[in-house]
Amino acid sequence: ELLLVLDEKDVFAPVHRAVGMLKGLGVVTPGTPDLPRIAAGASYKADTQKALDSAHSSLRLGGAAPSLVIAAYTCTHDKNKVFEGLRKLCPDVPVVGVSSCRGVVANGRWYSSSKSRALGLLAIS
Secondary structure (H helix, E strand, O other): OEEEEEOOEEEEEOHHHHHHHHHHOOOOOOOOOOOOOEEEEEEOOOOHHHHHHHHHHOOOOOOOOOOEEEEEEEOOOOHHHHHHHHHHHOOOOOEEEEEEOOOEEEOOEEEOOOOOOOEEEEEEO
């Protein structure tokens, strides 16, 4: 949900509805910059770089460049390799890393394997 302050009243609304409300008020126009976009991708691949490539290729930001990437990965992936790989894929983008014990969730799906190999990316434009 998004908090809007309209005529000194707080209004909570789902983002899609809030954007419509703002358009109706003339606050959001065709020239208004896009709202942030969020995309997620994940992979079961054991090789860290292949997992990064797979998860990264699933990210859909509508052509926008990410301004932040959050990487979640199981302990079967070396954190240094995760960050080195992300530097190649997303140079100059801040990265936050978090480790996971058994898997990751992306796009409403649980990514895990019998060997607890999973890596997920969340990108925000």
